[in-house]
Amino acid sequence: MTKLHIEPIFDVAQIAHVEVLSDKPKETIKFFTDMLGMQVIEQLGNQTYLRAYEDNYKYSLIVTEADEPGLGHVAWRTTSPQALERRVKALEASGNGIGWSTDQHGHGPAYQFTTPDGHLMEVLWEVDYFDCPVENRSKLLSRSQKRPLQGVPVRRLDHLNLMSSNPAADANFLIENLGFKLREQIVDDGYVLGAWISVSNLVHELAIMQEPTGQKGKLHHVCYWYGVPQNLYDAADILKDHGYFIEIPPNKHGISQAFCMYAYEPSGNRVELFGDAGYLILDPDFQPITWEMKDVPGNGDTWIGAVFPDSFWNYGTPVTAPVALKAVAE
Ligand SMILES: O=C/C=C/C=C(\O)C(=O)O
Numbered sequence: 001m002t003k004l005h006i007e008p009i010f011d012v013a014q015i016a017h018v019e020v021l022s023d024k025p026k027e028t029i030k031f032f033t034d035m036l037g038m039q040v041i042e043q044l045g046n047q048t049y050l051r052a053y054e055d056n057y058k059y060s061l062i063v064t065e066a067d068e069p070g071l072g073h074v075a076w077r078t079t080s081p082q083a084l085e086r087r088v089k090a091l092e093a094s095g096n097g098i099g100w101s102t103d104q105h106g107h108g109p110a111y112q113f114t115t116p117d118g119h120l121m122e123v124l125w126e127v128d129y130f131d132c133p134v135e136n137r138s139k140l141l142s143r144s145q146k147r148p149l150q151g152v153p154v155r156r157l158d159h160l161n162l163m164s165s166n167p168a169a170d171a172n173f174l175i176e177n178l179g180f181k182l183r184e185q186i187v188d189d190g191y192v193l194g195a196w197i198s199v200s201n202l203v204h205e206l207a208i209m210q211e212p213t214g215q216k217g218k219l220h221h222v223c224y225w226y227g228v229p230q231n232l233y234d235a236a237d238i239l240k241d242h243g244y245f246i247e248i249p250p251n252k253h254g255i256s257q258a259f260c261m262y263a264y265e266p267s268g269n270r271v272e273l274f275g276d277a278g279y280l281i282l283d284p285d286f287q288p289i290t291w292e293m294k295d296v297p298g299n300g301d302t303w304i305g306a307v308f309p310d311s312f313w314n315y316g317t318p319v320t321a322p323v324a325l326k327a328v329a330e
C-alpha cells in the first residue's frame, strides 16, 4: 500500500531576521557587539539593526526598546515572489492574518500574521543585501565582510525557539500554512511538549516548547551560529569574564545533535550559541523523531555536558509571575 504522499510545500526558504525587545537596549546591544562581534548598521528611533559578519542581508537582528524583554517579531523569507503570494493566500484563509506592512527598514512588503499563541511573524521576499565597504571586503569570497576583531564573532542567525501554551497548535499552524516540516518532538502521554520544525535541511529554524504555566506568546531563545564547536569555549570564557549569566555551558544537544550553549543578555532574553548545526536532513521522506518526555533528561536535552537546569524548561521572556500550574494537557 503506497503511503499517501502530501506534496511538500517549498515556499519558505529561511529565517530572515528576528526582532527582540529590551528594556535595557544599550546593554543588550553591547552584549551582541562586544561579546558576539555583531555590528550596528542602523539606528532608527527606538530600533537598532545589527548584523553578523556572514549575514548576506543588511541585518538579522533588531533590538527594539520596550518596557520588558521578549519577542518583537520574526521574519521568514519565501523562495520567490510567487511563493509569497501563495503563502499569503493561505495565511489570509487561516484567520490569523493581520495584513501587509510596507514601511519596514531593509526589506520590501511583508505580510504579518500571528501564531495561534499570538507570536508576531511575517513573510517577505524583497530584501536589501549588505553592501560591504571596499576596505572591509574579505578575500574569502563567500564571506560578506572581513571577520570582525571584537569578541567571538557569530557568523549567522540560526533559529528561534518560542514558548507556547500549546506547542502542537503552533507547530501545526506553521506546517499547514508555511510548509514547515516536523523533524523532532517531545511528547508526554500523547501531549506535545516540544516541536522542532524546519523549512530546510536543518533540524529546525523554529522550535516551540511548552510554557509550563500556560502563558502565551513568549520567547525562549534566539540562536546564532559559529559552525565551529570550539568557538563556544572562547565565547563562554569572555561571557563569564565580563559577568554575563551562562545558563548552560558548552554542551551537545541530543535533540538536533547540535553543539550549543546558553546565556542571558542583560534584559533577560536567552541567547543560544550553536557550535555546529548538528545533523542535516536530506531524506525527502524523513520521518519525525518522537521522544517520550521521560527519556529526554540526559539524552534529548543534553547528550554530552551539564544537566539542564529547571530554568531551561520554565524561563522565557517576558518574565511572567508563575501562576498556578494549569494542567498542560488540554
Ligand atoms: O530538550 C531538548 C532541547 C533541545 C533544544 C534545542 O535543540 C535547541 O533549542 O536548539
Ligand SMILES: [Fe+2]
Pocket: 159, 160, 161, 207, 221, 223, 272
Ligand atoms: Fe535552540
